[in-house]
Amino acid sequence: MDLLTNLAHGFAVVFQPINLMWSLVGVTLGTLIGVLPGIGPALTIALLLPVTTKMDPAAAFIIFGGVYYxxxxxxxxxxxxINTPGESGSLVTAIDGNKMARKGRAPAALATAAIGSFVAGCIGTLLLAAFAPTMVEWAVKISPADYFALAILAFVSVACLLGRSVLAGLLSLLMGVAIALVxxxxxxxQARYAFGEPSLMNGIGVVVVIVALFAVAEALSLAADPKARSEEITPLKGRVLMTREDLRRSWKPWLRGAAIGFPFGALPAGGAEIPTFLSYSLERKLSDHPEEFGEGAIEGVAGPEAANNAAVAGVMAPLLALGLPTSATAAILLAAFQQYGLQPGPTLFSGSSTLVWSLIASLLLGNLMLLLLNLPMAGLWARLLYIPRPFLYAGILVFATLGVYGASRSLNDVIFMLIVGLMGFAMRRLDFPIxxxxxxxxLGPMAEQHFRRAMQISQDDWTVFxxxxxxxxxLALAAVLAIAPPLIRRWRRKSAQTAPA
Amino acid sequence: MRLTARAGAGLFAAAVGVFLYAYSFDIRQPPNLSALSGPRIFPQMVGLALATLGLLFAASETLNPTRIPEEERPGPFDYKAFGLTLGSLALFILLLPRAGFILSETIMFGIVAWAFGATRPLRAFGVGLIVALVVYYVFTQWLGLRLPVGDVFRNEPLRGLLETFGWRP
Known part of the structure; x- marks a missing residue:
């Protein structure tokens, strides 16, 4: 019953006309940047931060939630x-979705994606509402040492699951931690690594780094690689509808996708990519016609699209309940909370419960708005794909420089953005995950804080961990996660070599 | 066996790690905090981790380089487009304090559009000017951001013209 009362409180805030408008602004902006290649939710929220500083936190988070969904x-x-996906969570959708579009089945593919996202988004958000308070109950009991261990586990799993190699992921992660030390x-x-330079005393802002990595590095990589710039847009004809047959083949993948997506998002190993891959291979296994997969099977769109939306809801659970970000977008949302002087975690639920529940309620409402925005207006969104690419990328850089300079009015930040952007370019070029x-x-500064508090409590007894x-x-689990995948790979290679040909 | 670019990146990370560790001793250790709860310990841990893992990565890439599948490998490096994009950002940094937001953004927009293959350069700069004006107006007049207007727009006749439209730069 608590759940319903809390949600009712949340909806009471969300149904205020001004907040309804912010929700609409958020979901519209989110769809827009989702459609446009080259911009994602993390970059958008980073660019919105300077504009929302003077807003009521609830309103700002209603916008951010809408953008993410x-x-x-x-x-x-x-x-x-297009043959290239707009977001990493839609990588798998592109396989069969684009094949369907080329066969003239784009409307059915878009419909199953939108309705599947809606179904899974609602299930995921309700699971978030149901499980987050339980996570909070657990979270209030954990000590700084436990929290540090949890952060290390999140570090290792993020590094393992994104990208080709654990080591590359860990190096990328540690470079992020290193930047935060300044x-x-x-x-x-005490000043650290500032070398008496006043502009370094305040550190290098999260917004600066995110804009550098997602806008500047992205533009530089595309400029350097003409191959990545070539794309082919399949025109959308007709109204976005699905037949009874499409629906019959879609509803089970939607539910299964939601069931896979939420727990994967909620684990401290989050992100939306892994569950979409899992959902795709599961649907292929369960399908009556596995030969259609890769050639335009509707299940191959329905399942992964449901999975990525449920995963986004899942990512919100550790973010809100533990203050643990597990994706780039969750990381910038955490930075946004800190901007308002709020610390996600148990205290957020007790101290700002109205904010939390109105955010959750706005996600449910946003889902409905998104379904209405995306089904009848799909043709309008598809037209955005025809924005000339030179103007699109030039525009992205205008907003990048505006966001970074506007937030601090410091030219040094623009210079840092260019330097970190070059680093991000090298990382992309050399296939390091961002x-x-x-x-x-x-998460680095939070891990440090908990480490040092744990040391103060235990009076320098590091065995406490x-x-x-x-x-x-x-910590043991983190060690296994870091060491196991390369060992398994080596073992597989060995057994493949020794096996008779 | 040769040093690949990825192995080089590993060495770079290791160098950053060594740097972090070496300069951690420049951080003042306040007397009221112990070594394990002071400001040095975490940078030292990060430095050691970066140095070790960076070397490990460089070694594994040298002995057994990652093979990236053909279809995921980038095409030939387009130096012109890359140089123009990078240069336009550097130029923006030089221009912003002198020429102001609107002109700097217009020039950057035009160059980037050119780099990405805009066919009519004049139109690209025109679109850039419109984008910069709209962005400047919305962000300074509606959203309360302060952006440098630049000397060109402080010019009296132009300012008078803008003010007749209710716009105070």
Whole structure:
């Protein structure tokens, strides 16, 4: 019953006319940036931060939530109509979605993606509402040592699951942590790695790094690589509807996708990519006609699209309940909370419960708005794909420089943006994953804070990390996660070599 | 066996790690905090981790380089487009304090559009000017951001013209 009362309180805030408008602004903006290739939710929220500083936090988070959900809806449009996906969560959708579009079945693909996103988004958000308070009850009991172990586990799993190799992911993550070290240490007031340079004393802002990695590095990589710039847009003809047969083949993948997506998003190993891959291979296994997969099977769009939306809802659970970001977008949302002086975690639920519940309620409402925005207006969104690419990328850089300069009115920040952007370009070019760096940037300082508090409590007894529960088991799990995948790969290679040909 | 670019990146990360560790001793250790709860310990941990993992990565890439599948490998490096995009951002940094927001953004927009293959350069700069004006107007007049207007727009006749439209730069 608590759940319903809380949700009712949330809806009371969301149904205020001004907040309804912000929700609409958020989901529209989200769909827009989801459709446009080259911009994602993390970059958009980073660019919105300077504009929303003077807003009521509830209103700002209603916008941000709408942007995050909307980007997932918009991303599927791009994945289906262009051979390159708009968001990493829609990578899998592009396989069969684009094949369907080429066979003239774009409307059915868009419909199953939008309705599947709606179904899974609602299920995911309700699960978030149901499970987050339980996570909070658990979270109030954990000590700084446990929290540090949890952060390490999140570090390792983010590094493992994104990108080709664990080591590359860990290096990317540690570079993010290293960038966050620059500036005044909050606990002791000492300057670190600032070398007497006043502009370095305040540190390098999260917004600067995110804009550098997602706008500047993206533009530079596309400029350097003409191959990545070539794309083919399949025109959308007709109204976005699905037949009874399409619906019969879609509803089970939607539900299964939601069931896979939410837990994967909620684990401290989050992100929307893994569950979409899992959902795709599951649907292929269960399908009566597996030969259609890769050639335009509707299940191959329905399942992964449901999975990525449920995963986004899942990512919100550890973010809100534990203050643990597991994706780049969650990391920037955490930075946004900190901008308002709020710390996600148990205290957020007790101290700002209205804010939390209105955010959750706005996500449910936003889902409905997104369905209405995306089904009848799909043709309008598809037209956005025809924006000339030279203007699109030039425009992205205008907003990038505006966002970074406007937030601080400091030219130094623009210079930092260019330097970090060049680093991000090199990382993209050399196939290092970017998202772990963002997670490291935001989670690193929190991990440090908990480490040092744990040391103060235990009076410098560092064995506390191994002897207390759940810290010890969590660290052991992190070690297994880091070491196991390369060993398994090596073992597989060995057994493949020794097996008779 | 040769040093690949990825192995080089590993060495770079290791160098950053060594740097972090070496300069951690420049951080003042306040007397009221112990070594394990002071401001040095975490940078040292990060430095050691970066140095170790960076070297490990460089070694594994040298002995057993990652093979990126053909279809995911980038095409030939387009130096012209890359240089123009990078240059336009550097130019923006030089221009902003002198020429102001609107002109700097217009020039950057035009160059980037040119780099990405805009066919009519004049139109690209025109579109850039419109984008910059709209963005400047919306962000300074509606959203309360302060952006440098630049000397060109402080010119009296132009300012008078703008003010007749109710716009105070």
């Amino acid at each position: 909307g980007a997932m809806y918009g991303g599927s449009t791009t994945a289906i109509l 500036g005044i240490d909050g606990q002791s007031g 998202a772990p760096m963002v997670v490291g940037l935001v 191994f002897t207390s529960t759940p810290a010890g088991p969590l």
